[in-house]
Amino acid sequence: MIDAAAASDAQLSATLLAARCPVANIEETYKSDAISVFKVDCKGRGDRRLVVTCTRAGCTASSERNDDDEG
Numbered sequence: 001m002i003d004a005a006a007a008s009d010a011q012l013s014a015t016l017l018a019a020r021c022p023v024a025n026i027e028e029t030y031k032s033d034a035i036s037v038f039k040v041d042c043k044g045r046g047d048r049r050l051v052v053t054c055t056r057a058g059c060t061a062s063s064e065r066n067d068d069d070e071g
Contacts, residue, residue: 015052015059016040026052039064 021042030037049064
């Protein structure tokens with residue numbers, strides 16, 4: 001669960017929906033007073049991993065780079 005000082009569950013959920021990742025496994029990888037970082041495994045069509053960063057102002061998502069990707 002996200003600390004209220006960092007972000008609300010609603011902010012995280014809205015960010016995941018906007019990233020087209022409605023069903024996910026979420027792991028918190030970093031937490032401080034001002035920021036929380038999550039690794040998110042999106043399930044379903046086109047499985048992918050996101051990194052979601054949450055602050056008091058809201059959350060943002062970005063695709064995690066995978067060193068195993070070809071190309």
